[in-house]
Amino acid sequence: MDIHKVHCDCGSVELTAKGKPKVHAYCHCEDCRELLQVPFHSVLAWDPEKVEVTKGREDLVAFQHPHKRMQRIFCQHCGDVLYNTNAMGWKLISQLMFRKCNENTLPQAFQSNAHFFYDRRLIDIDDQLPKR
Ligand SMILES: [Zn+2]
Ligand SMILES: [Zn+2]
Numbered sequence: 001m002d003i004h005k006v007h008c009d010c011g012s013v014e015l016t017a018k019g020k021p022k023v024h025a026y027c028h029c030e031d032c033r034e035l036l037q038v039p040f041h042s043v044l045a046w047d048p049e050k051v052e053v054t055k056g057r058e059d060l061v062a063f064q065h066p067h068k069r070m071q072r073i074f075c076q077h078c079g080d081v082l083y084n085t086n087a088m089g090w091k092l093i094s095q096l097m098f099r100k101c102n103e104n105t106l107p108q109a110f111q112s113n114a115h116f117f118y119d120r121r122l123i124d125i126d127d128q129l130p131k132r
Helices: 030-036 095-101
Strands: 003-007 014-018 023-027 041-046 051-055 060-064 071-075 081-085 091-094
Touching: 003 095, 030 041, 030 081, 041 095, 091 095
Parallel strands: none
Antiparallel strands: 003 014, 014 051, 023 041, 041 091, 060 071, 071 081, 081 091
16 A cells, blocks of 8 residues: 655654545635635545554644634644645645655646636636536
8 A cells, every 4th residue: 555654844743644545636615725825725635544643743733713614734833734624524635745745746646637616716727627
């Protein structure tokens, strides 16, 4: 089984993800934007049991959104967001996090294959991926 490790900017926290993400796409919904302060989210979604904290569990802070079933999980030292969760309880790791920790590359199975909630977008994207 594939093992993938990522860490926060300061190195205090490490995550290990097993297998392949169930969703690999760009999400343009308001929830992602509001939680993460990004124009769209480059999502890698995993079943929760596939992602483990393998270092620095005590350094993680979970921010529960005041009225949405979402959390932002970040390092208390550097503030880097390791992942967020959605209403389904999935763990969503940014593709940027994987790139940063893997010499700026993404495995083929991690690359976005669609845009979700494109009708809610802030900015237009000019690429060939399906837009839903
Ligand atoms: Zn950190
Ligand atoms: Zn979203």
